[in-house]
Amino acid sequence: MTLPRALCMPVMAMARPRRPQSEADAVREAAQLVRQDMPDASIPAVAEEIAIRVVAELIEEIDITNDDPFATALDAIRQSLVKSPIRQLATCPYIDTMAVYRNLWGRKVSSIAGRILSLTEQAQMRTATKMEIRLKLHGRYLRCLREHR
Structure with a gap:
């Protein structure tokens, strides 16, 4: 009996794991919210606006959790009371947008x-990181919106 090729040789063509379904659902919900504000927007414009809002929420989350535990507890309460798809995209541990930030910031x-x-260089580095995250999320959300028309 011979072993299957995948067991005795290295696998060369493995696919990346899929993004969680909760992310696709949250992107569609966020797109509905954005379309209320921008009714004539195209799909790329909607994806761009979602990415902008998610990055702003992500940076707010980082600022809150870095300061003090009381603010973190209040933020957790607010998050449990207000179910926002933008907030879910920014803070959900399964979607893990924070990992994108950590990887870029770490590099x-x-x-x-x-x-x-200097303070100017720090601000420039933060702005560049936000732009890179926004571009990455824009592509991710654009693919998601195009797949689920």
Whole structure:
């Protein structure tokens, strides 16, 4: 009896895991909210607006959790009371948008190699990170909206 090829040789063509279904559902809900504000917007414009809002919510979440535990507890209460698809896209641990931020920020911090940045350079680095996250999320949300028309 011979073993299947995948068991005795390295697998060369494995697919990436799918994004969670909760992300697709939240993107569709967020698209409905955005279309209420922008009724004539195209699909790429809607995906761009969702990405902008998610990045803003993500940065707000980072700022809140870095400060103090009381603010974090209040934020958790607010999150449980207000069910926003934008907030879900930014903070849900299964969707894990925070990982995108951590990866990009980690690469940027390691690239400066321990150098102390001025306030202007720090602001530029934060802005560049936000733009990269926004572009990545825009592509992700655009694919999601095009798949589920």
